[in-house]
Amino acid sequence: MKKVIASLFIALMVTPTWSQTLVKVDYNTGAGTTVQQVEAVFRPAKGAANGQALLILHHGGGYSDNTTQQYAELYSSKGFATLELIMFRTRTPSTVIDPIAIHGQVMGGLQYLSQVPGVDRKKVSAMGMSMGAFLTINATSSWFYEKYGAGDLRFDKLIALYPVCWFMSEAMKGQTQDILIFKGLPNTFLQQSVEIPLLILAAGKDSYDTMDANACPAFAKSIVNPRQAAMTKIVVYPNATHGWDHGKDYSFPLRGQCTGRTSCTNRIVSSPETVEQGKQAVLSFLTGQ
Numbered sequence: 532m533k534k535v536i537a538s539l540f541i542a543l544m545v546t547p548t549w550s551q552t553l554v555k556v557d558y559n560t561g562a563g564t565t566v567q568q569v570e571a572v573f574r575p576a577k578g579a580a581n582g583q584a585l586l587i588l589h590h591g592g593g594y595s596d597n598t599t600q601q602y603a604e605l606y607s608s609k610g611f612a613t614l615e616l617i618m619f620r621t622r623t624p625s626t627v628i629d630p631i632a633i634h635g636q637v638m639g640g641l642q643y644l645s646q647v648p649g650v651d652r653k654k655v656s657a658m659g660m661s662m663g664a665f666l667t668i669n670a671t672s673s674w675f676y677e678k679y680g681a682g683d684l685r686f687d688k689l690i691a692l693y694p695v696c697w698f699m700s701e702a703m704k705g706q707t708q709d710i711l712i713f714k715g716l717p718n719t720f721l722q723q724s725v726e727i728p729l730l731i732l733a734a735g736k737d738s739y740d741t742m743d744a745n746a747c748p749a750f751a752k753s754i755v756n757p758r759q760a761a762m763t764k765i766v767v768y769p770n771a772t773h774g775w776d777h778g779k780d781y782s783f784p785l786r787g788q789c790t791g792r793t794s795c796t797n798r799i800v801s802s803p804e805t806v807e808q809g810k811q812a813v814l815s816f817l818t819g820q
Contacts (some may be wrong), residue, residue: 547662551603556616558639560631562680569642570617574607581610583654583687583817584644588637588663590774591628593621598776605810611817612647616640625711625788628662631668634716637666638679645684656688656817661774664691664731665712668699671727671759674720685801690730691811693773695739696746697790703753709792724759730816733811735769738797744769752761766812774799776806 555568585606587599596616603613618633637657645652659667667689669675675687699709702721707713713720733747740746747765754760768775774797782798789795814820 535681537644539804554614554643555642556614556636558632558635559638559679560629560635561678563778567635569639571640572603572615572617574613575647576610576612576649577608579610580612580649581818582649582681582777583648583650583656584612584614584647584729585817586637586640586644586655586657586686587613587615587636588640588657588659588666589615589618590659590661590688591625592624592773592777593619593623596622596777597619598778600809601776602658606814606817609814609818612644612650612662614640625661628712629715630712630716634666634669634675635679637670638675638681641684641686642794652684654687656690657686658690658692660692660776661694662712664694665698666729668729669689669721670721671724671729673723673725676725685725686727688728688730688817690732690816692732692809693734693737693771693775694731694747695737695761695773695788696731696733696750697740698742700746700750700753703750709787722755724754724756726756726758726762728816729759729763730813731763731765732812733765733767734771734773734775735767736771737773738790738795739773739785741793743790745791749782764816768802768805768808771802771805772800773797775802776809777801 544662551574554573556571589599607613644655657667668691705718734743736742751763785797786794
C-alpha cells in the first residue's frame, strides 16, 4: 500500500497538472480473492484542488467511445481528481461482461482515489453512464461494500446517467433473473442500502424503458430503505434519449432488454443541450450548490 501511494505521489510531482496518466488499478472479485489489475486514466485536479475525487464509469459501448473524457476534463478543471476506468475498450456483449469483476473494479477505483495525495478519502464520488449507471446505483447497496472488503470506506455521492430504470425496479423487487448485468449478484442485493446521496439523470424517451418518462421516478419510489429513498434525487429530461452524450445519432436492436424483458430498438439521439444541462446538474450535486 505504501509503495502504491509513493509511486503515485512521484508521478504527480513530475507530471504537469493539465496532463492525464494511464494507470493500473488493483481490484479483486471478492474479499480474499486474487488481486488483478484494470487500466484507467487518471487526471489530477487543475488549479485549486477541492480535496474531492470523481470515479467515471463508461457505458456498454466501451471506453473507446470516448464518452467519459468530456466529464473528466470538465470536473478536473473544477478541482476534482478524476479516474476513468477502462473496464473494456470496445462494445462488449452482455453475455461476456462479468458483473462480479466490474463491480470489483469499481471498488478498486474507490480505493485508488482514496489514496491520492490531497484527496479526502471521505470525498470520493462516482458517476456512470448506462452500464456505468447500474454500477453507481448498485454502490448504494451494503452488499457491494461487504463483498469487496471495503471496511469503513464508502463513496460520498453517486450519479447515474440514463440508467435502465426498469432493470433497477426489478432488482429492488429481487427479480433479477434473466437480467445479465445482475448475474452472480444476490437477488435481494439492492434492498439493503448504506444511505448515500444518489442523483439520477433520466431520459424521458429511453428505448429500454419504452419511452416511459416515469420509469426512474417509479424506481425511486420503490426503494425499500426510506432514508435512501429520501436521499435519491431524480431529474428527467423529457425529450432526451438513452445515450444523449454519445455525440452521434444511431440505433441498434435490443433482445429481451426492454421493459418486461421484451425486445425493441434502442434509438440514440445526440443532444448537446442535455449534455450541458447534465454537466451542470452533476457539478451542483457534487459541490452542494
